[in-house]
Amino acid sequence: MNHEKSGQGMNTQSDCIVDIQGLNKWFGALHVLNDVDLTVASGARVVVCGPSGSGKSTLIRCINGLESYQRGTLCLAGTTLGLNARETAAARRLTGMVFQSFNLFPHLTVLSNCTLALRRVAGKSHREAQDIAMAHLEKVRIPEKAGSYPGQLSGGQQQRVAIARALCLNPRIMLFDEPTSALDPEMIKEVLDVMVALARDGMTMVCVTHEMGFAREVADQVVFMDGGRILDRAPARDFFGASGHPRSRLFLETILKH
Amino acid sequence: MGFDLAFALSSVPTILGAVGTTLCVAFVSCIGAAAIGFFFEMVRRAGGIAGLTVGFVIDFIRSTPVLAWLYFLYFVLPFYGIRLGSMTVGVMGLSLYYSGYLAEVFKAGIDAIPKGQSEAARALSLSRRHAVIYVIAPQMLRNIAAPLGNYFVSILKATPYLAVLAVPEMLGRAFDIASETYRYTEPLVVAGLIFLVLALAISNGVKRLERRLLAVGSR
Amino acid sequence: MPASLFDIWLGILQGLGTTVTVTLYGLMFAVPFALVFGIAQFLTHGVARLLVTSVIEFWRSSAVIILLFVFYYALPVVGITLSAMTVSAMVLGLNAGGYASQAVRAGLQALPSGQREAGAALGLSRAAILVLIELPQALVAMSPTFVNTLIQLVKATALVSLVTLTDMTFRAKEIAQVEYNPVAIYTALLLAFFVVCYPIALAGRWLEARIAAPGSRSHGI
Structure with a gap:
């Protein structure tokens, strides 16, 4: 249904927010991304999983241009990243990123963390920026902490502020890069709840995570990576069913058993 | 002979009268050292031949005594026809010498900021300039505040070196009294005690500042 | 005939012996002071700690140039006559020792308390824990700081020229009296200290890199 809503009057090409073809990246001699193809349609919710060192974080960091790539193409909303600095920067503004280690600015209050880019990038007035920021803080159910500093919050609260x-x-x-990996177990749920609510609102998401319960609940595509390659991709229903790639079955068994 | 307390007390006002000069010299030198040190660190960070050269200059400064630098400037500048007051030369010497140390302070202050901070700034589409102004610089300032304060104390304790250039700071005044009265112990002890009290008081202030900075917004 | 930069440099190096002697004698004051007072500050509490801290702060927080003059001029007044060499080594050494004592204390404090608890669980006495477990780790961790303090000590020896000892700085001033060539003389003086201190600094950096990569120690070559 979401496809119809956002796809009005657009051709199929622009309906696809992320279009990755034959992406290759090396760190020195290490081949971290090996011929990766991935498309993310508007409104799609893609979960990327795989063992550590599989290249999944690098892939998601390429999508907003935090990492460069050496071969292939990566189109973000019709702009090929890495060709032109100004176009790349403009395309990046269409993405939001949540990091494993939150990366909140410790010297700024929660509210100022949220208003900084609104003021300096979007050019909003002080008033406007505060209203927008408070609305989003309410959405992640933490408006009462607007005046606090990140150091005064729990990990789960910090990650919700980061969202x-x-x-x-x-x-x-x-883009979510292992958003719950740095959290204590009792805080994971509050962050996942926010992410599920975001998915329900129709937000397009690419999420690197090992939270398979979350993947089962919201993902419409699960991608399994290992050794810099995408080994398996399937609708969530099939991925957790019996038909998957042997490597992803093995991986699933390992992490579901803990 | 022994220690004449009354004479020592009588020398206090004269020596104390130079506290202003001492603090002023230390303060200006500290600002000069911070400015040169910051410039050095920025050039070193940029790398290339200029960066390597500046890195070597920093190492050179740190491997040589402040007294040698003071003599160098004091005797070499007039040789090239540059005549400056001894106070100016003294401030230049302290600024240059301590810039080598403050460059390291800036380096540590920047290196201590997690990489995720500039990544988050980029992910939020902040320009390079805005990232530096609103994200990197405030955190760097917080990281360097305490070491900078400690170096201010070091510079303060180095100001009596300027007595060898005949700058009228506290040690210079003490020697003036000594050469008039042929009594060295009392004025030197008085000058030493005043420096000790100043250094301890400022160090204490720096420690408090450090504790407050740690308390606010600790991660 | 004007002397070349190299001649002047050689002339200044005639003072190297004094510079090195003051440094070595200074270390004989600095090392014991740093160990005894650093450990004492770590172990004591209350009034005892206050006393230990006062002694450390006197040597560490005073302006070293004034300390040198005070002891040089004041000791004879109270009837103690020491050579300029001894006074210099003592003052510079204890000043450096004051700095190093803080590294010793910080190194000991930085160790996780589990180290001491594990030693106690093995039945070791407090002294044995200190000597066998805590000190070796703390001293290794702090060795780059000690190297920096050594460089500071070498550089501080330039001060002894002010109390009539013929070190490199004194030689430079002597040469300056017979030779009007300040550029060469004071450049040579800076270079003379550089060739002494820079190798020490490089050794300190090497040490630091080695400590930062503990794997290189446990696996050997």
Whole structure:
């Protein structure tokens, strides 16, 4: 249904927010991304999983241009990243990113963390920026902490603030890089709840995570990576069913058993 | 002979009268050292031949005594026809010498900021300039505040070196009294005690500042 | 005939012996002071700690140039006559020792308390824990700081020229009296200290890199 809503009057090409073809990246001699193809349609929710060192974080960091790539193409909303610095920067503004280690600015209050880009990038007035930021802080259910500093919050609270901060610029796609991996177990749920609510609202998401419960609930495509390659991709229903790639079955068994 | 307390006390006002000069010299030198040190660190960070050269200059400064630098400037500048007051030369010497140390302070202050901070700034589409102004610089300032304060104390304790250039700071005044009265112990002890009290008081202030900075917004 | 930069440099190096002697004698004051007072500050509490801290702060927080003059001029007044060499080594050494004592204390404090608890669980006495477990780790961790303090000590020896000892700085001033060539003389003086201190600094950096990569120590070559 989402496809119809956002696809009005657009051809299929622009309906596809991320279009990755034959992407290759090396760190020195290490081949971290090996011929990766991936398309993410508007409104799609893609979960990327795989063992550590499989290249999944590098892939998601390529999507907003935090990492460069050496071969292949990566189109973000019709702009090929890495060709032109100004176009790359403009395309990046359509993304919001949430990091494993939150990366909140420790010297700024929660509210200022959220308003910084609104003021300096989007050019909003002080008033406007605060209103937008407070709306998003309410969405992640933490408005009462607006005046606190990140160091005064729990990990789960910090990550929810980080999500609000990323939402403030009204991105067309949200990128999550292992958002719950640095959290204590009792805090994982509060962050996943926010992410599920975001998915329900129709946000396009690419999410690197090992939370298979989350993947089962919201993903419409699960991608399994290992050794810099995408080994398996399937609708969530099939991925967790019996038909998957042997490597992803093995991986699933390992992490579901803990 | 022994220690004449009354004479020592009588020398206090004269020596104390130079506290202003001492603090002023230390303060200006500290600002000069910070400015040169910051410039050095920026050039070193940029790399290339200029960066390597500046890196070597920093190492050279750190491997040589402040007294040698003071003599160098004091005697070499007039040789090239540059005549400056001894106070100016003294401030230049302290600034140059301590810039080598403050460059390291800036380096540590920048290196201590997690890589994720500039990545988050990029992910939020902040320009390079805005990232530096709003994200990197405030955190660097917080990281360097305490070491900078400690170096201010070091510079303060180095100001009596300027007595060898005949700058009228506290040690210079003490020697003036000594050469008039042929009594060295009392004025030197008085000058030493005043420096000790100043250094301890400022160090204490720096420690408090450090604790407050750690308390606010610790991660 | 004007002397060349190299001649002047050689002339200044005639003072190297004094510079090295003051440094070595200074270390004989600095090392014991740093160990005894650093450990004492780590172990003591209350009034005892206050006393230990006062002694350390006197040597560490005073302006070393004034300390040198005070002891040089004041000791004879109270009837103690020491050579300029001894006074210099003592003052510079204890000043450096004051700095190093803080590294010793910080190194000991930085160790996780589990180290001491593990030693106690093995039945070791407090002294044995200190000597066998805590000190070796703390001293290794702090060795780059000690190297920096050594460089500071070498550089501080330039001060002894002010109390009539013929070190490199004093030689430079002597040469300056017979030779009007300040550029060469003071460049040579800076270079003379550089060739002494820079190798020490490089050794310190090497040490630091080695400590930062503990694997290189445990696996050997």
